[in-house]
Amino acid sequence: MTGEPFLEVKDLKISFPTDDGLVKSVDGLSFRLERGKTLGIVGESGSGKSVTSLGILGLHNKRNADVSGEIWLDGEELVSAGPDTVRALRGNKMAMIFQDPLSAMHPFYTVGHQIIEAYRVHHKVSKKVARKHAVDMLGRVGIPQPDRRVDDYPHQFSGGMRQRAMIAMALVNDPQLLIADEPTTALDVTVQAQILDLMHKLQEEFNSALIVITHDLGVVAELADDVLVMYGGRCIEYASARTIFERPEHPYTWGLLGSMPRIDRPNLDRLVPIPGLPPSLINLPSGCAFHPRCAYEPRTGGLGKSLSPELSPAAEPGHLVRCHMPTSERQRIWREDVKPKLEAQ
């Protein structure tokens, strides 16, 4: 596989026809990801993050969702593949960790049962062998006395333990692609750090590709190599994590950084919210989808209202931004206007 990325998403479009109109949740998303690397997908609620991840796993119901574009996983195209092909990969070569482990685990089955079930779908082994594997996996994600806890029900676990069990369930088949959808949102802050550490450790151990979906830039800073910022179903900025934090160029990314609490800065209470609401995915604003909330819209000379900007290369190689303002101007605004304000916060 020379030059072929492990995961490549090309022009992915996912929309849902509803009575009110077509909801374009994901509109022309492209990215690639190598083994051992982590991609953070960031955005507000309704920006299309979760829909994208469910789309990669083929979890959208064909009857109420239109999926087009290409998803290449290790040389195999998934959008056009048959449901059984995708099902055989799901939970096996690619797996997912869900947001709220209490609702994402079945309340009527023991944790062990659910892990064993996940293992036995893809491995023709006896229950006994699968159980040994499940206990082993629970131990690896740091659950004490795994041989006893394996027979507990999800509601007997604490929140953090449940998320560990969820991770164990996702990892039981050694997936090469792991998607974590808001893996720490439902957890206490102290537990969040443990879970992030665990995921980082396990990723190194398995050398898997990891996609972390989050609205929390702290999680991104912790885990991601590359960051994709989504807005209104589209990618509006794509760069290495370092670039996103040090030289972001999109006004929306600036807004996200401004609304992120920083423990290392004084005046914690002075977060700067992004004005306005996320756009309706049925009727996106004309022109640039972000223009109604963008403080720099007047500088585009009306272009922002009429024309949707293309995702185009910025100064650094690999850095893509969807904005009408020229790179030089964006860099200047960041340097002279936004960055000093963030630091003064």
Next chain:
Amino acid sequence: MITYIIRRLLAAFVLLFIVSAAVFAIFYLVPRLVGATPETLATRYVGRAATPETVSLIAHKLGFYDPFWVQYARWVKGIFLGAEFDYGNGTDHCPAPCFGYSFITRQPVWPDLLDRLPVTLSLAVGAATLWVFFGVSTGVLSALRRGSFLDRAAMGVSLAGVSLPIFFTGLIGLLVFSYGLGLTASGGSYTPFTEDPGEWAYNLLLPWVVLAFQFSAQYARLTRAGMLETLGEDYVRTARAKGLPESAVNVRHGLRAALTPLLTIFGLDFGLLLGGAVLTEQVFSLPGLGKYAVDAITNNDLPKVLGVTMMAALFVVVANLVVDLLYAVVDPRVRIS
């Protein structure tokens, strides 16, 4: 778990006590509300020719002058120890469990109830088997193919099933299948299962179908709604994300959770039915508890009505208890807390 069982058992016992007192109170109060006195109640048991002195003597001996609690206590005592009824000219004995004594037929009620119970039980068990199977499977298929022709057709038929009364569907069934096509028995006869299972089923087939039609309709709707709800749950999505085949996702994860609330409703329905499927038994002239109740009401035979009502109440309470205990088996969250 053991404390849970004990708690449920205690609750059931208390409930049984309250229910029986309430039922007894109704039968004590209602005749008095419409103007009956101890004397008029007693008149029924001594014949028209009796003198007022005899009537009041009998009313006294049967305890009709006693206050409510005394009469109730005597009735409860009868269940455990049996009772004697003194008519002035000789005593009638009602052995334990004495669920009342008909002064009209001069027979204890309990043997009648035991006699009628197998009919109602046969009817209820057969119909329940049919409606659980057809109702749940229709509901599941409808939910999985929501909006399809099958879904609409099933929901249309089930709307008819819910709204058409038994005395309509039953009579149509008799007209078409018994008198028209000659496929089923025409009602009025019951053969015990132990005597001839074939005949037993032949006689009960149409009542089963008619009764099950109504319940299937309701269960199909409930199952469909429950399935649609659980299929949208996160854990069903998780099951799919694990790569489970659709059938396993729908049945092991979706249906499993959707069935739990159905269990409650089933327990109530089944318990209620054991007390007598009044309309079905009446339409098909089946000698079950329901028909017994109707006949007793027609004859104004209060002790019989009271006995069969108590029996029905007992079944509902017991069915509820069984559901509560089963819940602990079905839902692990109940077991712990």
